[in-house]
Amino acid sequence: MRTRPGICRRKRRFATEDAALQVAAGATVALRPYKCGLCRQYHLTSRTKGMKLPGFERERRAVQGRA
Numbered sequence: 001m002r003t004r005p006g007i008c009r010r011k012r013r014f015a016t017e018d019a020a021l022q023v024a025a026g027a028t029v030a031l032r033p034y035k036c037g038l039c040r041q042y043h044l045t046s047r048t049k050g051m052k053l054p055g056f057e058r059e060r061r062a063v064q065g066r067a
């Protein structure tokens, strides 16, 4: 994903994808980590279209499906 410099500066950065995923797992909205080509770290985006579901969200949906 392309990131504009202004977006990169404003966004929170994570050194690893795991760190970003942990925050995404605790968030109330769907977020996906992506690697930024500018700072070479990870940011979170709410644009989830076409992105692979992280493990915690697959589990969450599986639980909801059973209810």
Ligand SMILES: [Zn+2]
Binding pocket: 003, 008, 009, 036, 037, 038, 039, 040, 041, 043
């Ligand atoms: Zn960045």
